[in-house]
Amino acid sequence: xxxxxxxxxxxxxxxxxxxxxxxxxxxxxxxxxxxxxxxxxxxxxxxxxxxxxxxxxxxxxxxxxxxxxxxxxxxxxxxxxxxxxxxxxxxxxxxxxxxxxxxxxxxxxxxxxxxxxxxxxxxxxxxxxxxxxxxxxxxxxxxxxxxxxxxxxxxxxxxxxxxxxxxxxxxxxxxxxxxxxxxxxxxxxxxxxxxxxxxxxxxxxxxxxxxxxxxxxxxxxxxxxxxxxxxxxxxxxxxxxxxxxxxxxxxxxxxxxxxxxxxxxxxxxxxxxxxxxxxxxxxxxxxxxxxxxxxxxxxxxxxxxxxxxxxxxxxxxxxxxxxxxxxxxxxxxxxxxxxxxxxxxxxxxxxxxxxxxxxxxxxxxxxxxxxxxxxxxxxxxxxxxxxxxxxxxxxxxxxxxxxxxxxxxxxxxxxxxxxxxxxxxxxxxxxxxxxxxxxxxxxxxxxxxxxxxxxxxxxxxxxxxxxxxxxxxxxxxxxxxxxxxxxxxxxxxxxxxxxxxxxxxxxxxxxxxxxxxxxxxxxxxxxxxxxxxxxxxxxxxxxxxxxxxxxxxxxxxxxxxxxxxxxxxxxxxxxxxxxxxxxxxxxxxxxxxxxxxxxxxxxxxxxxxxxxxxxxxxxxxxxxxxxxxxxxxxxxxxxxxxxxxxxxxxxxxxxxxxxxx
Numbered sequence: 001x002x003x004x005x006x007x008x009x010x011x012x013x014x015x016x017x018x019x020x021x022x023x024x025x026x027x028x029x030x031x032x033x034x035x036x037x038x039x040x041x042x043x044x045x046x047x048x049x050x051x052x053x054x055x056x057x058x059x060x061x062x063x064x065x066x067x068x069x070x071x072x073x074x075x076x077x078x079x080x081x082x083x084x085x086x087x088x089x090x091x092x093x094x095x096x097x098x099x100x101x102x103x104x105x106x107x108x109x110x111x112x113x114x115x116x117x118x119x120x121x122x123x124x125x126x127x128x129x130x131x132x133x134x135x136x137x138x139x140x141x142x143x144x145x146x147x148x149x150x151x152x153x154x155x156x157x158x159x160x161x162x163x164x165x166x167x168x169x170x171x172x173x174x175x176x177x178x179x180x181x182x183x184x185x186x187x188x189x190x191x192x193x194x195x196x197x198x199x200x201x202x203x204x205x206x207x208x209x210x211x212x213x214x215x216x217x218x219x220x221x222x223x224x225x226x227x228x229x230x231x232x233x234x235x236x237x238x239x240x241x242x243x244x245x246x247x248x249x250x251x252x253x254x255x256x257x258x259x260x261x262x263x264x265x266x267x268x269x270x271x272x273x274x275x276x277x278x279x280x281x282x283x284x285x286x287x288x289x290x291x292x293x294x295x296x297x298x299x300x301x302x303x304x305x306x307x308x309x310x311x312x313x314x315x316x317x318x319x320x321x322x323x324x325x326x327x328x329x330x331x332x333x334x335x336x337x338x339x340x341x342x343x344x345x346x347x348x349x350x351x352x353x354x355x356x357x358x359x360x361x362x363x364x365x366x367x368x369x370x371x372x373x374x375x376x377x378x379x380x381x382x383x384x385x386x387x388x389x390x391x392x393x394x395x396x397x398x399x400x401x402x403x404x405x406x407x408x409x410x411x412x413x414x415x416x417x418x419x420x421x422x423x424x425x426x427x428x429x430x431x432x433x434x435x436x437x438x439x440x441x442x443x444x445x446x447x448x449x450x451x452x453x454x455x456x457x458x459x460x461x462x463x464x465x466x467x468x469x470x471x472x473x474x475x476x477x478x479x480x481x482x483x484x485x486x487x488x489x490x491x492x493x494x495x496x497x498x499x500x501x502x503x504x505x506x507x508x509x510x511x512x513x514x515x516x517x518x519x520x521x522x523x524x525x526x527x528x529x530x531x532x533x534x535x536x537x538x539x540x541x542x543x544x545x546x547x548x549x550x551x552x553x554x555x556x557x558x559x560x561x562x563x564x565x566x567x568x569x570x571x572x573x574x575x576x577x578x579x580x581x582x583x584x585x586x587x588x589x590x591x592x593x594x595x596x597x598x599x600x601x602x603x604x605x606x607x608x609x610x611x612x613x614x615x616x617x618x619x620x621x622x623x624x625x626x627x628x629x630x631x632x633x634x635x636x637x638x639x640x641x642x643x644x645x646x647x648x649x650x651x652x653x654x655x656x657x658x659x660x661x
Contacts, residue, residue: 040163040207041215049189049212054079057187057212060088062154065181068095070221070306071174073159073191075214077101080112087112093151095142095177096120098221098306115151117142118368119359128364136359136412139275139371140330143180156185159220160205161196168204171323172196173220173312174304175203176275179325187211195220197316201299201323223306225278226255228262231392234426236260239344239388242422242429242561243267246294248338248382250274250375252345253306256390260344264289271295272302273338275329275371277321279307282314296337297322303329330371335378341385343375347414347423348391349402352441352460354417354432356389363410376415380433386422389415393425393449403448405459422561423447428483431561441465442507445472450480467537471545472506484548487607491556493594499567501603504553509537509544511566512555515586516540526624527586529646543571549611550574550581554600556591567591570600572608572616579614580650585627598630605653615652622646 041048049057054076058064064080067073072094080087081101095117114132116123118139126132137145145151158178160169169192171178182188182205189212207213228236236259243249243264248271251257261280264270271292272281277300284290285300292298299322305311315321328334335341347358348366359367379385391402403425407413421433423444430443441460445453453472460466473481489501504512516524516535524532546553556568567588572581583604585597608616615636620627622645631638637655641648 038163038165040167043167044207044213047210047212049214051075051079051214051216053212054189057189058087058090058155061090062087063091063093063152065153065156065185066092066094066097067156067158067178068174068176069098069304070223071159071172071178071196071304072097072099072221073157073193073214074099074101074221075191075216075218076157076189089113091115093117093153095139097122098223116368118370119365120367124366134365134368136369138330138369138373139326140332140374142177143325143327146177146180146184149184153181153185155187155189156181157189157191158182159191159193159196160210161198162192162194162215163207164198167207169207169210170196170198171203171205172199173306173315175199175201175323176303176326176329179203179205180327182209189213191216191218193218193220197312199315199323200317200319200321202325202328203323220309220312222308225253225258225307228255228259231426232256232259233262235390235392235424237263238424238426238429239390240264240267242386242388242424243270243342244340244384245269247271247340247342247386248273248295249290250335250341250343250371250379251278252276252370252372253278254346256346257344269294271297271338272300273297273329273335273341274301275303275326275375277302277305277307277311277315279311282311285314285320292320295339301329330374332374332378332381335375336381336385338382339384341375341379341382343372343379343385343387345372345375345389346391347389347402349404349407349411350389350391350420350423350444351404351407351417352444352456352465353437354420354423354440354444355407355413356415356417356420356423357407357411358389358414359412360410362408369414372414373419376419376421380419380421387419388422388424389420390424393427393447394452398449401448401452401456403444403452403456405456405463428485429561433562438466439507439510442470446483446505446507450482453480454478467541469538469541470506471541473545473547475547481547487548487554487603489603491596491599493591493596496591496594499556499558499591499596501554501556501568501600503548504544504546504555504569506541506545508555508566509540511557511564512544512569513540515566515569515588518588519586520589523589526621526627527584529619529621550576552604552607552611554603554607556587556596556600558591568596568600570597570604572604572613574613575617578617579612580617580652581608581613581615583616583618592626597627601630601634609653614654615650617648617650620647620649 092114116134127134163169188210190210192213192215194217232255239260240263245268258280270290347356349357376387379387423430425447428447430447432440445456491499513535521531553571570585572583574581636651637657638651
């Protein structure tokens with residue numbers, strides 16, 4: 001009886017129809033395979049199996065490792081869920097699974113057990129229902145777990161590229177812990193897939209290392225990142241502010257890291273050293289924003305990629321993208337070698353003192369530790385490194401604050417408070433490292449959603465974290481006021497670089513006190529009309545807790561969040577009876593004769609006019625000649641009243657006059 005086979009070879013665009021007896025037909029097929037696959041197939045063809053042969057190789061009680069992320073060999077893993085197999089007490093081990101395969105048995109969990117080293121969306125419910133085991137562990141520790149045989153692997157199911165002419169396959173888009181698994185697994189079964197990219201670096205494995213293979217041409221799993229919503233976009237813009245030229249970037253999985261990359265187009269000489277690479281990085285690399293010219297490593301360093309086919313094509317045979325195993329990429333000492341290493345990772349909640357929870361919602365596990373702790377510590381050790389934790393201020397429905405007084409029972413502390421540097425929400429940036437509990441609490445309340453700030457402040461008072469009389473900026477009705485970001489400015493001085501001017505914040509109390517304490521006795525007389533010696537909390541707090549309407553304080557800051565110093569302050573205070581606001585200014589001695597006071601005066605005039613204020617009044621000592629000159633040269637009709645030792649001045653914004661220069 002004859003056998004009919006319609007055998008299609010895509011690359012040759014020819015259809016071959018064979019009508020022959022079985023033995024002759026198989027010889028023809030072998031010849032065709034040899035032409036397609038090359039000489040390696042002739043040497044190793046006895047190792048080829050069919051997917052369904054997997055059932056003959058797996059024994060009861062076996063531990064099976066599945067290739068991670070988008071490199072899961074689906075042609076093999078689909079066999080694991082077929083009902084005809086009975087893999088009694090077998091255990092599946094993986095780092096991150098993204099396929100739709102349901103690896104656990106609903107009715108009889110003893111037939112098949114899943115052990116996850118990280119929790120993806122496909123397994124989240126199963127973990128919390130007790131159907132899947134979860135191992136909380138840092139990514140950097142996972143390779144040692146296998147190498148020391150604390151978890152042994154009987155069978156590994158991986159996906160690789162076809163061998164080159166020397167017999168070397170590439171691990172493709174996932175080198176990560178797959179490289180380690182090849183060293184420790186007793187039996188290695190691979191899907192050889194022509195669609196798997198050949199990636200550079202430590203990704204090559206000779207075909208002789210594999211016990212069995214299935215040759216199957218199929219699409220690689222693609223991962224679609226969640227869209228960038230308005231909150232993520234704003235968080236991304238804040239984080240982009242922190243990133244300096246010449247920085248090295250690591251980013252986790254999610255919409256916020258992708259939002260950050262969107263705002264880095266004007267940065268220069270960036271590098272990437274990150275466990276995962278996403279589509280968003282491609283544009284930065286192609287535009288040479290990422291060129292690795294200032295970094296320890298001259299290439300983009302990663303261990304796996306997750307994204308679209310476009311990303312996979314980009315990394316294919318790209319010598320600028322170097323793949324290394326997890327034990328290299330996540331080694332904190334390798335991370336620390338990078339210049340200005342910036343780690344960007346998401347959290348589920350952060351306490352007022354800086355405890356970071358990123359793996360669970362109460363007692364319900366959500367994700368895992370992953371490489372977050374590794375890169376947070378590595379970035380902290382890097383010269384001028386910046387570990388950043390980011391999160392929206394509330395849950396998606398807005399009903400719960402994700403900045404919390406204390407972590408809820410069961411929540412895991414992935415990053416302890418002592419290791420936390422930056423925390424960013426859509427309401428701003430909090431820098432916590434080296435700060436006191438009181439400073440941390442005020443910083444965290446400042447980036448919480450406004451509707452939860454009073455509650456958080458009350459909780460902080462109950463725990464004696466802050467002053468009993470600590471205040472927040474509120475309206476007369478008690479509604480918390482949002483920091484007015486639109487009044488932020490950059491000012492270029494004559495010869496001292498740029499100064500960042502912004503509205504004052506409640507967290508600036510100590511900075512303002514330091515500005516006052518650094519004034520000379522003569523300067524204090526000019527500013528306060530008396531040689532004041534002390535500036536206690538009760539007197540300073542009202543100057544930093546303002547409503548940004550009837551009272552406004554503009555301050556000049558040099559340095560970044562880590563070493564910020566206030567070098568100037570200008571303020572107005574409205575008199576409701578006259579609708580005129582009294583103004584006052586202070587500039588640090590080292591920053592005078594740079595035009596700072598005139599700049600602050602003009603900005604406060606713009607702000608006051610926007611608020612409907614009619615004009616300014618003030619008092620100046622007669623010997624304060626620089627301030628008198630500034631007021632006299634304003635483009636307004638200024639009235640002066642001489643009181644001997646001082647002048648009182650006033651002007652209305654409506655009385656514009658042309659002054660001679």
